[in-house]
Amino acid sequence: MKTAAPALDLAAVRAQFPVLEARFGGKALVYLDSACTALKSRGVAATLAETTELWGGCGGKRSTHLFAQEVEGRYQEARRTVARFLNAERAEDVVLTSGTTEGVNLVARGFDFSGTRREVVVGAWEHNSVLLPFLEAQGRGVCVLKVCPVRSGRLDLDALDGLVGDKTALVALARSSNVLGGDLPAANVARLCRRRGAKLLLDEAQYLSSHREDVRATGADFVAFSAHKLGGPFGVGALWGEERALNALRPAKPGGGTVKEVVLEDGAPVPHWLDSPMRHEAGVPNIPGAVAFAKALELLGSWDPAAVRAHAEALVRRVVAGVSRVDGAEVVGDPEALAEGSLVALRFTDPALSIKDFNLYLNHELDGRFVAVRAGEHCAHLLHASLGLGETLRVSFFAYTTPEETDVFLSALESYVREVRS
Numbered sequence: 001m002k003t004a005a006p007a008l009d010l011a012a013v014r015a016q017f018p019v020l021e022a023r024f025g026g027k028a029l030v031y032l033d034s035a036c037t038a039l040k041s042r043g044v045a046a047t048l049a050e051t052t053e054l055w056g057g058c059g060g061k062r063s064t065h066l067f068a069q070e071v072e073g074r075y076q077e078a079r080r081t082v083a084r085f086l087n088a089e090r091a092e093d094v095v096l097t098s099g100t101t102e103g104v105n106l107v108a109r110g111f112d113f114s115g116t117r118r119e120v121v122v123g124a125w126e127h128n129s130v131l132l133p134f135l136e137a138q139g140r141g142v143c144v145l146k147v148c149p150v151r152s153g154r155l156d157l158d159a160l161d162g163l164v165g166d167k168t169a170l171v172a173l174a175r176s177s178n179v180l181g182g183d184l185p186a187a188n189v190a191r192l193c194r195r196r197g198a199k200l201l202l203d204e205a206q207y208l209s210s211h212r213e214d215v216r217a218t219g220a221d222f223v224a225f226s227a228h229k230l231g232g233p234f235g236v237g238a239l240w241g242e243e244r245a246l247n248a249l250r251p252a253k254p255g256g257g258t259v260k261e262v263v264l265e266d267g268a269p270v271p272h273w274l275d276s277p278m279r280h281e282a283g284v285p286n287i288p289g290a291v292a293f294a295k296a297l298e299l300l301g302s303w304d305p306a307a308v309r310a311h312a313e314a315l316v317r318r319v320v321a322g323v324s325r326v327d328g329a330e331v332v333g334d335p336e337a338l339a340e341g342s343l344v345a346l347r348f349t350d351p352a353l354s355i356k357d358f359n360l361y362l363n364h365e366l367d368g369r370f371v372a373v374r375a376g377e378h379c380a381h382l383l384h385a386s387l388g389l390g391e392t393l394r395v396s397f398f399a400y401t402t403p404e405e406t407d408v409f410l411s412a413l414e415s416y417v418r419e420v421r422s
Contacts, residue, residue, distance in 0.1 A: 006304050006306060006307045006310075007307060008303065008304070008307040008308060008310075008311045008399060010311075010400070010402055013303065013399050013400050014400045014402075016041040016042055016043065016299065016400075017039045017040070017041055017042070017400050018042055019031075019039055019040070020039070020400060024370070025370075027366075027368060027369050027370045028368060028369040028370075029369070029370070029372065030369055030370065030371040030372065030405045030408050030409070031372050031400075031401075031405075032371055032372060032373050032395040032396060032397065032401065032405065032406070032409055033372045033373055033374050033394075033395075033396060034209065034229075034342070034396045034397055034398035034401065035178055035206060035209075035229075035342070035343045035374065035378075035394060035396030036374050036396070037228045037229065037234075038209060038228065038229055038230060038231040038398045039231065039398070039400065040231060040232075040233065040296075041231055041295075041296065041299055043295050043299060044231060044232060044233065044292050044295050044296050044299070045292075047291055047292045047295040048233055048288050048289070048291075048292040051074065051287065051288040051291045051292065052288045055070065055071050055074055055287065055288070055291075056287075056288070057070075057071050058071065059071035059072045059074075059075055059284070059285070059287050061257060061278070062257070062284070071287060074287065074291050075096075075285060075287045075290055075291070076091070077291075077294065078096070078290040078291050078293060078294040079091045079094050079096060079277070079290070081293075081294035081297055081298065082094045082096070082238050082240075082293070082294065082297065083240075085213075085297045085300075085301060086213055086214070086215045086223065086238075086240055087213070087214040087215060087216055087217075088215050088216070088240055089216060090243065092243065092275075092276065092277055093240055093241060093242060093243055093246065093276075093277075094238050094239075094240050094277060095238065095239040095240075095241070095246065095276060095277040095280045095281060096236065096237075096238055096277070096281060096285060096286075096290050096293075097224075097236070097237045097238060097239050097280075098235050098236060098237060098286070099129075099226040099227070099228070099235065099236065099237035100127075100129050100130075100203055100205040100224045100225055100226045100237055101129040101133075101226075102237065102239075102253075103222075103224030103225075103237060103238065103239030104129055104130050104133050104172070104201070104203065104224050105133045105252060106239055106249060106252045106253065106280055107133075107170070107172075107201055107222055107224075107239070107249065108133035108134050108136070108137050108252075109133070109137070109250070109252035109253075110249030110250040110251065110252040110280075111143075111169065111170060111199075111248075111249060111250075112248060112249075112250070113137075113142050113143045113169055116166070116167060117166075117167055117168060117169035117197070117198070118142075118143050118144055118167065118169060119143065119144045119145075119146055119165075119167045119168045119169060120134045120137070120138075120143045120144070120145050120146070120168075120169060120170045120171070120172060121146045121147075121148055121160065121163050121164055121168055121170075121171045121172070121173075121198075122134060122145065122146075122147055122148070122171075122172050122173065123147070123148045123150065123155045123160075123173050123174060124147050124148060124149050124150045124155075124382055124383055124386045125150050125155060125174060125177040125179065125180055125380065125382075125383045126172070126173070126174055126203070126380070126382060126383075127174060127178055127203065127205070127378075127379050127380055128379040128380070128381065129203070129205070129379070130172050130173075130174065130201075130203045131382055134172060143169065143170075144167075146163050147382070148160045148163055148173075149386065150180065150383065150386065150387070152334050153180050153182070153332075153333030153334030153337045153338070154180070154182055154334060154337050155173065155182075155184060157185070157188075157189075160189070160192070161192060164192055164193060164196045164198055165196060166196065166197065168193075168196055168197075168198040169198060169199065170198060170199045170200075170201060171189065171193050171198055171199070171200050171201070172200075172201040172203070173189065173200075173201070173202060173203065174202075174203045174204075174205075174206065174207075175202045175203065175204045175206070175207035175211075175213075176204075176206040176207040176211075176340070176341045177206065177333075177341070177380070177383070178205070178206045178343070178378050178379070178380060178394075179332060179333070179343075179345045179378055179380050179383055179384075179392065179394065180332065180333040180334075180337060180338065180341075180345070180383070181316065181333065181337055181338040181339070181340055181341025181342070181343055181344075182333075182334075182337040182338070182340050182341055183207070183211070183337075183340035183341070184202075186200075186202055186218045186219070186220060187217065187218055187219050190218060190219030190220055191219065193221075194219070199221040199222070199245065200219070200220045200221050200222070201220065201221065201222040201223075201224065202218070202220045202222065202223045202224070203224055203225075204223055204224065204225040205224070205225050205226050205229050206229065206341065206342075206343070207225075207341075208225055208229070208230055209229055209230055209312075209342055209398055210308055210309050210311075210312035210341070210342040210397075210398075210399075211305075211309060212305045215240055221241060221242060221245045222239060222240065222241040222245060223238075223239070223240040223241075224237065224238070224239045224240075225237055225238060227289070227292075227293040227296060230296050230297065230300055231296040231299065231300065231398070232289075232292060232293040232295075232296035232297070233288075233289045233292045233293065233296075234289075235286055235289055236286050236289035236290055236292075236293045237293075238293075239280070241276070243275075243276065246276035246277070246280065247275055247276050247279075249276075249280070251273055251279045251280060251282070252280070253280065253282045254271070254282060255282030255283050256282060256283055256284075257274075257278060257281060257282060257283065257284075258271075258273060258274060258278060258279045258280070258281070258282050259271045259272055259273055259274060259279075260272045260273070260274055300399075303399055308399050311397075311399060311401075312341070312342040312397055312399075313339050313340075314403070315342070315397045315401055315403065315406055316338050316339045316341065316342065316343070316344055316397070317335075317339055318403060318406050318407075319331075319344045319395060319406050319409070319410065320335045320338060320339070320344055322406070322407075322410035322413070323344070323346050323410070323413070325414075326410075326413055326414055326417055327350075327417070328348055328349055328350030328352075328353050328417055329346055329347070329348055329349065329350075329353070329413065329417070330346060330347060330349055331344055331345065331346050332345040332346060332347055332387075332389065332392055333345070342396060342397045342398070343394055343395065343396035343397065344394070344395050344396075345378070345392040345393065345394040346392065346393055346394075346395075347389060347390070347391075347392050347393075350417075352420055352421065353416075353417060353420055355375050355390075355391040355392065355393050356375065356391070357416075357420075358375075358393060358413070358416050359373065359375040359393065361412065361416045362409075362412055365412075365416075366408075366412055369408065371405075371408060371409050371412060373393055373394060373395050373409070374393070374394045374396070375391055375392075375393045375394075376391055376392075377389075377391060377392070378392070378394055395409055
């Protein structure tokens with residue numbers, strides 16, 4: 001008999017996020033755009049302010065005075081918090097970045113594509129933060145890009161098996177799509193990559209908001225994600241990788257703090273690079289952001305992961321069921337795959353209905369409130385093009401989202417369709 005997941009204390013969770021009680025233009029907020037960015041908790045905001053005010057001195061291993069040691073200690077403790085969140089073996093295997101985009105770029109620009117292995121395989125569902133760095137590398141003649149198709153709302157794993165071969169250097173895939181949801185069977189993909197001698201990079205920006213990751217068990221070589229998707233501040237994130245894999249990357253963002261020394265050899269300057277993570281963290285780091293990032297992970301880690309996952313699944317299923325009752329609208333993708341994520345994208349099948357108009361309707365036509373969603377192609381242009389989709393509308397959830405908020409959206413969808421057709 002299946003054991004019921006523990007219930008999430010929604011009132012206690014929501015109490016951590018004051019903006020949920022805010023009004024904009026006199027209207028109450030119904031926030032269903034957490035896949036774009038999760039709201040920030042009171043603790044994260046306070047930590048960001050406190051760290052900026054009280055610990056805004058020289059850190060980053062530049063100076064050695066007592067103040068600098070305290071600042072550096074807080075930065076390194078943030079790194080350790082990220083490592084614990086991922087169940088990483090070593091804190092030094094975590095590179096603190098500006099977000100998923102920078103993490104992927106560090107790999108794309110630093111990876112050694114010499115020799116016979118020059119192919120990179122990505123999925124047709126990739127966010128541009130993964131697709132574009134490797135397209136740019138292909139444009140420089142560094143690598144050759146291959147795209148694994150999507151079938152029935154999931155990555156086509158049979159096609160992936162045929163694409164990964166003895167010329168594949170790297171496979172770069174989203175663990176969960178920002179349009180189709182899902183949960184890539186990462187351990188299986190990692191085993192495939194190991195058998196074929198390829199490395200695996202996972203984009204977990206959309207995955208970690210309602211799942212927990214164990215990098216020791218998953219088998220990936222690199223994992224990238226962003227703080228702001230998890231309730232942390234903007235402009236900070238992490239790239240995890242095993243020590244050997246990170247040190248094999250050329251410094252893609254060289255600068256201060258990345259070298260042991262620069263020496264003259266035959267009159268020319270030659271850098272001696274530090275080991276990771278320092279070789280990948282050029283310049284003065286975002287210390288307040290990193291410390292507040294750790295605070296967000298501590299809050300996320302305080303919630304029962306099974307309860308968070310069950311809560312997200314229930315919200316997805318509620319919206320999928322509600323959309324299915326509306327003539328002229330349909331969800332994009334496989335409902336079961338969507339249930340593994342924390343979002344639902346929909347499109348209109350009736351040409352009289354418009355994604356743009358419905359988005360305006362959600363903002364301006366509801367009594368006393370508005371619903372914040374995402375309309376467009378969600379930085380997943382390749383996916384929309386490959387599926388023949390125009391704009392879609394996405395609702396997405398976090399631990400603070402209530403079933404009642406999804407019902408507000410579904411009621412608005414029904415009333416919009418009635419009004420257009422009346």
